[in-house]
Amino acid sequence: MPVHLGVSLPTFVSGGATIGDIPALARHVERAGLDAVWVGDHLGAPTPFLESVVALSAAAAVTERVRLGFGVMLLALRQQAWAAKQLSSLQYLSRDRIILGIGAGGHPDEWPAGGIEFGDRGRRTEVMLRALPDLFAGRPTALHTAPGEPVITLAPAVSAPPIWIGGMSDRALRRVLEHGTGWLASLLTPGSSPNTPPA
Template structure:
């Protein structure tokens, strides 16, 4: 199997939101990347209610400050590319008004020629939920409502919906997605969210997930897909990988996707063996500027393909 390679677009504070995004997008498409991706962080609280990823006492990194809006960033990339898919890994779905987000995604799909992939998650920050006026305790239900609204708004013909956050009387809503629908990926960490993927998504979007966990989860998703009458091979696994490249090999205690290009390629091969179909290489946190990011991206792409992946 050929591993699809995605690249994380530069959204962090030390990048220029306009010129760096377009420069990286053009270069990634030119050197052969399959996709470009964005993530979402809406704020960094001075006194957080939750630690990073919901772990008590874990500090938020400085790199989370001033993250550029994901959909604006993707629109910039769409305007200067023709082939690469454009994905969100991930949007914190319940932070958004579902009707507005569904319309924005439909427009972006139409504008990009059907290249959009929508990755959603429920997030972990109560501070972000408070700022959005969303109920953290209902985050799973709010994500389901967003998925329902997206199905209605993206489908042909009039759309109608009534839920806890909105009421849409029968109406013509557009633009519609270019390909008739937008593939949906979901982040997941428990049995309830895995069941949601098996019932109504196109794949799983893990981030910073050890490969043994990826393998076990992929097997569980196959089982759940079959139980729900779906083809398990239709589900894809798109893993976001936080990279750090070094000139010299790191020792046995190194973290996955960190080390020399050769070590990172070995890690990506382990991911393929565990069931990863597409790897998003995120270099922005460790790149000083767009030129350094694109140089590393070119080297990694060439090394992965040379390794036969």
């Protein structure tokens, strides 16, 4: 089995570090022969972050081969139709290079700013995971997280990206089995096991 290597781009401020030159770093990763660039996704807590779709769009614009990874996107913190439109547009413009990591999120402080109840993040994540295949395929899809459950059709249709589920809870692991093509474990060592609150 081949080993694929990726790099997390410096899209956040932490420990005195500054946000890096995302396009230049993405070009460097591609020239070095590595396989992917990755970004995190937070609205503001616990540390300032660049918006993940915009950051990966900047990377996509200056590369041709390297994969574009969300590690992970907080899909439930976003309005369903706009999130799907952004992702399908990036998938189209990048020529199918997205790896879509999705997690329910674990920092309660950022959810009120998005107008979403922290306790509702797991349900919203699952609703959106069920809708994504039809949205990417350009099929009419009911938006079960919107009032009145309107139906939307996104165009152009795109290939569904691989979905890697992030999280350590039992519910996250069930999402891997039901919706995922991969699992993004966080800070897991060979001798440890998932042990976090459900989301």
